[in-house]
């Protein structure tokens with residue numbers, strides 16, 4: 001625990017390590033975001049990719065996303081301090097001051113934006129910057145505190161990376177890239193609300209108007225189930241528009257059956273750990289779905 005002054009302000013004297021800075025970037029989330037960006041890059045072109053765009057693109061998208069995550073840690077420090085899941089984060093714990101965290105976020109953002117401007121293209125730089133502002137400012141500073149539809153609207157920022165990857169290679173906004181964005185956009189509500197059901201007391205204590213707090217757990221379970229059905233339909237679109245082949249269709253169908261099973265169980269036959277299992281499966285679902293898109297893309301070309 002950090003020591004606190006009489007005014008309850010944290011004193012920044014605990015030993016800080018690079019791991020605390022690393023933790024603020026939400027590395028596992030960023031890794032999955034980058035996988036979706038890689039898929040956007042690969043699907044944008046039938047052949048070899050320009051390596052400078054790939055490396056600088058992932059570097060820039062990764063740094064701007066990390067910067068947004070660090071800003072989220074600073075803006076949310078009072079909320080995070082009240083929740084069991086987040087109270088140990090470096091800023092609420094008092095290990096890193098908000099000023100130092102913001103300086104770190106600023107450096108990440110400048111280097112990330114410059115890399116995209118210099119080595120990729122302006123379209124990608126601006127779209128990535130817009131996603132960063134969408135998450136760090138519009139979602140975190142406003143929507144999260146204002147409406148239970150916060151993650152539905154704010155989900156657009158987290159869904160953007162396939163488009164960012166695609167535009168990093170092609171310097172354009174392709175409808176197929178928007179389809180990949182739509183998949184992540186539709187996936188976000190069941191992903192987050194499953195966790196929010198499990199953590200409802202946390203959000204209620206912190207006064208954050210997440211759906212289970214404002215509309216109850218049962219309504220949220222129904223919403224997870226309906227969004228999962230919608231997600232299953234959206235996941236078929238890449239095949240139906242001729243963007244992918246049969247390998248994707250078969251794999252996506254199996255993954256969708258898995259997600260539907262968890263969403264159905266959560267609504268109609270839940271145990272104490274079903275919500276958390278549904279949340280964890282959502283991550284496996286998205287990761288495997290995007291790996292399938294990659295496998296399908298390259299096998300279609302080489303077979």
Ligand code: HEM
Nearest residue numbers: 028029032033036085151154155158159184188192195283
């Ligand atoms: C507005 C959109 C989103 C919200 C509100 C949201 C919410 C969350 C929350 C609260 C956690 C933390 C769980 C914990 O600390 O135990 C989490 C974890 C995670 N999210 Fe999301 N998420 C969103 C979008 C995304 C996107 C777009 C991706 C990737 C494409 C993603 C990937 C992950 C991963 C991989 C984890 C696990 C992290 C870990 O185990 O440390 N999320 N999400």
Ligand SMILES: CC(C)=CCC/C(C)=C/CC/C(C)=C/COP(=O)(O)OP(=O)(O)O
Nearest residue numbers: 029064065068069072128131132135157158
């Ligand atoms: C440039 C770009 C693509 C930016 C998007 C970056 C990004 C990190 C998106 C992920 C969304 C996410 C983890 C939301 C959870 O925030 P929360 O505050 O609800 O969750 P918490 O309580 O765990 O902090």
